[in-house]
Amino acid sequence: MASVPTYFSMYDEPFWESVSRDETRLQCCSSCSTYRYPPGACCPNCLSLEAEWVPVSGKGRVLSWTTIHRQYLPAYPAGSTVVVVHLEEGPIMVTHFDTEDVGKLRIDLPVTLTYSTHPDGYRLPKFTLGENKTG
C-alpha cells in the first residue's frame, strides 16, 4: 500500500516526491548554490528562501556505518546496518545498507545511489558498493 514517511517540515514533500520516481533531488539555493539536506526553509549560507530541486549524481564515499543489534523499528529487524555517505555534491546522507556487503565496508569506499521499497510501501534511496551499479 502506498504511503509516505513522516514529514518534519513542509519542505520534505518535494524530496520524497522525487524519490518516489527513483530520482533523488536535493534542495539547492537559487542565490548561492549551497545544497541543503535535510530540506528546510532557508539557506544556512545566505538565508535565502529560494531554492531549486536538483537531481544528485548518486556518487558518494563511505564515512561510517553501524550494525544495530536490537530492533527499534518494525521495518528493521536486529542486525540491520546503516551507512553514512558523503555525496559528491557535499551533503551527507544516511541510508540502510545490504547486510551481505557489510564485511566489505571501509571508509572512503565509493558507493552509488539506488532504490528500494520500505515495508510501509514508499520508495527509499539507498547506497550500494561500487561506482556504477544503478539499475
Next chain:
Amino acid sequence: MSGHSANNVAAVVGVGNTDWPQDQRAVRAGARPTDAYGYGAIALQRALADAGIDKSEVDGLITAPYTPVERAAELYGINPRWGSVSDAMQSVLTATMAISAGLCEVVALVLGFNQRSGGFKYGGTGTLGAASNLSYVYHEPWGLTSQGALYALMYRRYMELHGTSEADLGQVAVAQRQWAVGNPNAVMRKPITIEDYLASAYVAEPLHIFDYCLINDGGVALIIAEKERAKRITKRPVNIRAIGRADMHDQSTTLKPRLLDFYHPGHTLVSKQVYDAVGMGPKDMDAVQIYDSFSPHIPVALEGFGFCNVGEGCRFIAETGIGPGGGLPVNTSGGHLSESYMQGWNHQIEAVRQVRGDAATQVPNCRNVQYISDVVGKVFSIIYGVD
C-alpha cells in the same frame, strides 16, 4: 569584579542528589517512588541542607526541561526574582550570568527526572529530544533512530581513521566501573574486566552494552551564590572559575560535526576560553568530568581539549590511566555509565565534591576539576576550583 564575564563571579555553596541505586531497585520492582518534581525536591532539600540555608534565601531558580520552572516554583514554595529552564551545563552558565547581571544572588538549580519509571525512549519512534535534534528521528525511514547508534558511527569512523580497537575503547567502561565500585551511590558497582566488556552484547556495533549510559530515575540540585555572598553562606565554597561554550550545528542532522570534525573545532575554542581564564592548561587539572552518554565521548574530548594529540586518546588512556590511581582521574563517581545518568548534572556535583575533598573516592590534593561536554552540538567546559 568584571561585569562582562561569567568567570569567577559565583561559587557553588551546596549540592544534593537522590538515592540512585535504591530508586533504581524500586522502579525495577515496579514501584514509582515519586515523579520528576519529587526527585527534584529531594535533591533540593539536600542541597539546601548542605549549604546550611533555608529556601527563603533562594532568589533565583533554574530547572531542567522535565519540570517547567513555574510549576516547580509553585511546588517548591519559591518565588524567585529570576527563573529559567535549561540543561545542566547551560544552567550553571545561566546562573552565573544572572548573578553577574545582578538579577539574583542565590540560585537553586534543580533536576528531577523520572526517565526510567516514566518510560522515556532513546530509540525508535517517539524518542526523547527529537524537537531540538532532528538527527534523532530524521533517518528513521532508513532504520537509524537510536542515539547510541550515532556514537557507534563516530567510533567506527574513529577506529578506521586511527587504527584502534574495541578493547581500546573498553578501557573507558572498565575504568569508570572501578570508580563506581568505591561509590555507595552508584547504580552499577560490580567490577568488570576488558574480557567482560568484549564478551558483552553489542547494541549498535562496535559499541557494547557497557558503552551505554544507564537509564534511571533521580534528581540533582546545586545552590550557586554570588562569590562574596557564598563566603558568608559557607566556609567551603567552590568557585566557578571559568565557563566556555561554542556551538557546532552546521549539518548536525546528518552528523557532520561529529563524523567529520569530532567536535574538535569547538573543543579548541572552548579550551582556549577556559584555560586562558584561569591561566592554566590540561596538565593542571586534578580531575576531569566528561559527559558520557556513550563512552566514545572520553577519548575524543581528551584529544579536543589538549590532554593528548588527535587520534591518541585511547593510547593516552592506556598509558596514563583514567581510573582510581591513574594519572588523570576521569569521571570519578562512575559517570553516566556506572553511577547515574543525570544528563551532566551528576558530573557537576562530583566536580564540586572533589574540589571540597568529600567525594566518595577522593582524588588527593584536588584543587581544580574540569567539566567537559559536547552534546547536541554544544561544546561546554567549566572549571571548578578554589583560589
